[in-house]
Amino acid sequence: MSIIFTCLAQIRPAKSYLFRRICQVHCKLLSTMADKTAVCLLAEGAEEMEAIVTVDILRRAGVSVTVASITDKECVKCSRDVKICTDAKIDDINDKKYDVVILPGGVGWKHLAASPKVGAILKDQEAESRMIAAICAAPNVLKAHGIAKGKKITSYPSVKNDLIEDYTYVDNDIVVCDGNLITSQGPATAYAFGLAIVEKLVNKEAAKKVAEGLLYKDLK
The missing domain is CATH 1.10.287 (Helix Hairpins)
Incomplete structure (x- = not known):
């Protein structure tokens, strides 16, 4: 510069x-x-592709991303035994405000759903009309904490039946945006998910620039 x-x-x-x-x-x-700031909440058993791809895309767009462990461990073991060393623990971020809170899926969603600290962060995020982004099975975390009821969402197909009573479920779109909520379906849709967050958080031009650098061809 x-x-x-x-x-x-x-x-x-x-x-x-x-x-x-x-x-x-x-x-x-x-x-x-x-x-622009983001926090990715990471639990044991998280789907590592969904976490890493999303964080990478946001950082390419210039977003300041904090990866936070929801446990007292700095390094989190993910669903395929990949260990991610986080930037912070959840207790370090309780009083901080982020433009978007990101929830990866994988079996780690159950730990996110069971955490009162995660629930408090999400409720504060919703109350202040800031963004929440959940992928794969992580929309179940929203349900567990009573977040965004009635909104349009999508998810990994196997958890659809858990969600259809509380949300307006969308089958055919790999990414669904409804106001300040963004949801997506799984590991293969993580690129589209991350770029959708960038488009809403920064702007469409930034999303296009990142997509070009990734050789990602499907951005509308």
């Missing part, structure tokens, strides 16, 4: 208006990206 401003500083005074406008646009873009 310093190189950019060094070059811009060489523009003649007669073009100072152009200089100011370029600086304003550049700074606004940097501010927009830097201001």
